[in-house]
Amino acid sequence: MRISPFFSCIVTLLVSSLVFAEDAENNNVQWSDAAVWGAMVRGTNAELLPAERKIEAELSERLAKAFDYSHFELVGEHTQLVYREYESWLLPSREMYLRIDSKGPVDGGMSLHLQLWRDTNILVKTDVVLRYDSPLFITGPKWGPDQLFFILELRQKAADGS
Amino acid sequence: MKESDQHRVTRWIDGELTDEDIRDLLEQYPELREEKDAAHRVGDLLRQELPADAEVPNPEFFNDSILREAIEEEPYPQGGPAQMFPIFERMKWIAVAGCAAMVLALCGIGINAWNKTADSRSEIVSVYTPNPNHEASVEYNGGADATVVTLSGLDAVPQSDIVIGFFPKTSETNRALASTTYFTEDGEPILVLTVNAFGLPTIRPISL
Numbered sequence: 001m002r003i004s005p006f007f008s009c010i011v012t013l014l015v016s017s018l019v020f021a022e023d024a025e026n027n028n029v030q031w032s033d034a035a036v037w038g039a040m041v042r043g044t045n046a047e048l049l050p051a052e053r054k055i056e057a058e059l060s061e062r063l064a065k066a067f068d069y070s071h072f073e074l075v076g077e078h079t080q081l082v083y084r085e086y087e088s089w090l091l092p093s094r095e096m097y098l099r100i101d102s103k104g105p106v107d108g109g110m111s112l113h114l115q116l117w118r119d120t121n122i123l124v125k126t127d128v129v130l131r132y133d134s135p136l137f138i139t140g141p142k143w144g145p146d147q148l149f150f151i152l153e154l155r156q157k158a159a160d161g162s
Numbered sequence: 163m164k165e166s167d168q169h170r171v172t173r174w175i176d177g178e179l180t181d182e183d184i185r186d187l188l189e190q191y192p193e194l195r196e197e198k199d200a201a202h203r204v205g206d207l208l209r210q211e212l213p214a215d216a217e218v219p220n221p222e223f224f225n226d227s228i229l230r231e232a233i234e235e236e237p238y239p240q241g242g243p244a245q246m247f248p249i250f251e252r253m254k255w256i257a258v259a260g261c262a263a264m265v266l267a268l269c270g271i272g273i274n275a276w277n278k279t280a281d282s283r284s285e286i287v288s289v290y291t292p293n294p295n296h297e298a299s300v301e302y303n304g305g306a307d308a309t310v311v312t313l314s315g316l317d318a319v320p321q322s323d324i325v326i327g328f329f330p331k332t333s334e335t336n337r338a339l340a341s342t343t344y345f346t347e348d349g350e351p352i353l354v355l356t357v358n359a360f361g362l363p364t365i366r367p368i369s370l
Contacts, residue, residue: 093328123293125291126298135308135309154284
């Protein structure tokens with residue numbers, strides 16, 4: 001059976017496009033340099049209820065040193081890749097969430113532009129150099145006797161991109 | 163006069179030579195006897211003219227001057243102490259090199275420690291609050307080892323309000339629709355984020 005050159009070209013193009021599409025999907029991790037972990041935390045001086053999630057003990061100790069609260073509840077958390085070309089969003093809560101634009105890796109960390117949003121308003125815009133093992137604490141609004149905080153940490157991206 | 167004879171003269175003046183040695187010395191250098199007599203005469207004359215208990219004005223300066231002149235006029239024989247004790251010469255440079263290395267090491271340790279401290283912490287390059295009622299201040303909290311951005315002027319969340327948190331694990335983005343759907347660990351969709359043409363985000367929880 002003779003295959004026409006035109007048909008060969010079409011088949012080659014289709015196969016190539018499929019292969020490249022799969023590569024692009026697999027290389028999604030390569031489009032980012034790091035991951036960030038963001039958390040919405042409630043600081044309170046009341047004992048946490050059993051149903052309320054505690055944050056890690058080490059982070060809780062650090063927060064207690066920075067703020068006048070003895071207990072910290074994890075309201076929400078989200079780990080997100082920092083994409084090289086377009087923005088990422090950290091959504092641990094609708095009350096406060098973060099837009100992240102990468103400005104590239106720096107020694108021991110990432111240079112980032114952050115926008116902290118609350119509903120449809122930007123609370124603060126900031127350029128930061130976020131480094132590993134050096135969290136960023138942002139104080140949020142008071143909530144009755146308690147207060148909300150946004151915590152940001154730079155983390156190594158996992159092999160699967162998470 | 164040979165050097166050894168000079169030493170003998172010194173010992174003679176100091177009264178350390180035996181009679182036999184003195185005799186030998188004066189036989190060899192008879193002019194020394196006249197010099198000694200002349201020196202004695204000068205000494206006697208000075209003792210007669212100057213009071214024995216006269217105080218020297220500025221004694222410290224006087225002593226220093228004498229010491230300085232003595233050092234200048236009496237250099238170390240044959241090139242100084244280094245030649246007397248050559249190992250000291252080598253040790254001197256070893257000591258100098260050691261001190262320099264120590265100073266450099268200490269500087270290095272200090273700079274390294276400083277760099278580690280300054281370079282290992284997150285830092286705020288700039289901060290801006292678009293709402294004029296809001297203010298932001300930045301500090302590094304050493305106790306917490308964290309960089310803290312304090313926002314003031316924010317409206318409090320009413321105590322009766324419920325603050326809903328999310329725990330998304332995965333997401334799917336539809337670039338054409340500018341929307342991202344977030345899922346739980348079990349694959350359940352929990353919220354959708356859309357960003358309009360002006361960059362304004364909208365979050366729609368699915369479970370509500």
